[in-house]
Amino acid sequence: MTLKSKAGDKVFGTILLLPSILIVGGFIFLPVVQSVFYSFFNFKLTRKKMPLVWNNFDNYRSLIESGKLQNAFAITFQFMILVVLVVFLMGLIMSLFMNRGSSGERLTRTLTLLPWGTPTVIVALLWSWMFQAEYGVVNFILMKLHFISEPMGFLVNPDTALASVGVAAIWRQLPFMFIMLLAGLQGIPSEMYEAAHIDGASWLQSFRHITLPFLRNVIRSSILVTIITNFKQFPLFWTMTGGGPMDRTETLAILTYKNAFVNLNFGVGAAVAASWMVVLIAFSLLYNRIFKEAEY
């Protein structure tokens, strides 16, 4: 291949990529840059023609001084860690169990998928009713089983609200993790297990040295998707608790929404979103690095 034809290929490739670059740049990169830009200005949604005024980091300062940003980060991370951990462990156990080829597998798999097909807002409303103190089924069952002596306001108690939203999130997201891991498990050649069995490997050794390494890529992507889903979780919180009680469920998504869409202060809303984006990027880089290192 001559140098001229190589250069021609590059130009041709660039031309082919150009529409994608323009679309991604215009619809993803530009709004992100714009959002970061606005986070440094007094920018409210208004019909009045108002000049953008640089406010000397006041959007960030007010968020930090009020303690709202730190609280939202703490709540978001607590929620994310809780949900990801439980979803992963339960998803793994369920997929291992189902991979054994038990009877009624297809029916069980279909039923398990139902929560995943339910819109998140419906899930939020459903669980809000189930957790309701006076006529919710959760209280009814717990009282019948004598676990509690009187009804509990799970969503209005500062000690239980976050975990209660977490239960709804786990119920909604478990099928995704389960299906991904099951697909991964079914892709592992059975010969590997047969060879390990002949060599006298225990179940735990097979799991550690065959199952987990083969599932690594599936685990990496599924957990990353679950982390991002929960990091930006909004409808469950907004519908179930609105950020309360006492800001104990005020996540970064809720804080952004309240600032941007309740009191139309897009400058402060953008400041929350920008802080959140930086942390999420750093987190993703770290996460990928950890998994990459684990490969060697």
Next chain:
Amino acid sequence: MKKILVPVLLAVMTFSLFAAGQQDAPAADEAKDVTLTFASWSVREDRFSDYFEALKADFEAANPGITIEFAGYPYGELKKQVLIMANAGQSPDLIQSERGWYSSFVDGGYVAELDALLGPEYLAEVYPAILGDMKVDGKIYGVPWIASPFVMFYNKALFAEAGLEDKAPETYEEAMMMAEKLSALTDKDGNAVYGLGQSTASVPVSGSAVLSMFFSYGGGFRDASGNIDVINEGNRAALNALKEMHAAKYNPEGAKLKDLRNLFAIGRLGMYFDTLWGIGGAYAINPDIQGSVGVTVPLSGAGSPAGSSLEAHMLLVAEDSPNKEAAAEFIKFATSPEQMGKYVDIAPFLFPKANQVDGNPGYKSNPGIAPVLGYADTIRSIEKNPEMENVFLAMTTAAQSVTVGGMTADQALANLDKELKTLLK
């Protein structure tokens, strides 16, 4: 060829101009016709559908050339949708607004000043306390369609069961004593009955209810000079009362208004605070309860005169509307005594104008309304600030802090003070 083409082209152009002129002529006539778009959540409600159809027909018959087009949005979406449309240059002409959104619309410059459009004669009929609450820098940008303070509903049947007289309490102290007796009751399934319901959930309207309780105890969040004044005796007494209601289990934990309506409808709540139209939610669940519901004006607490913030569904005209005069005509028509008389037949609410009361003789004798007709005296005006929804949410946080959070009233007020100073700086 050229000799033929030139005359043909000239003929075509002349015909086009003539045709265009013919099209323009009727357009000039049609310019007199106006279509008003009205963004509203009430028009989506089935129980009001006949009323709104009749309102449209009556108005269009009385105002030839003006057509009303309803744009229904879910309650929770309307504010956002209107703002999106306004910023896209497609603002509706008329907007139904919750009282709590009013400040955002005014502050953003989305709504038109109505003093001149409605005229002094119209505005003079609005109760002064309510008109005062609508003013922003002395100007009116919206008028109340229906109004209410946080009144108190009580269940007469439960009162009788608890051995209480069929008489509404006038003070919180009285209500607490009654709540003690009501809370000793159980329903037929053995479930506890709550004595006194006050909404404290994390939604702005609950914050408005909590602020009303502050007002009733002589509190508030601004002093006479306009400075933030949260740590005061009135607010402390109100929060201590809430704490007591929680500890004695008179009040369901962190309840939304709809939760209180549900409990009231099924006979598990003796008394509760709500807007007058809120009771419609309880009637929808259990129509049989209507005969045993009593209502009274906001209560006074610790010897202070009773007070409440105003809850209202308002009518606003968009600043970008090219048909402001026609929109103002619609407001006058929709709030005329005759139309309001038809509206109140469907759901209970309070008239914000004196002529609406005078024009509907049956209204004064309506047992669901008569006890609270003097409500306007209890209205405490609150500032028009785009942060008000967050201020209301901060009020709910204070209420939750002393109830489910276990804080003292002073701790909760210190936190509220810090938050309001940040929000309203």
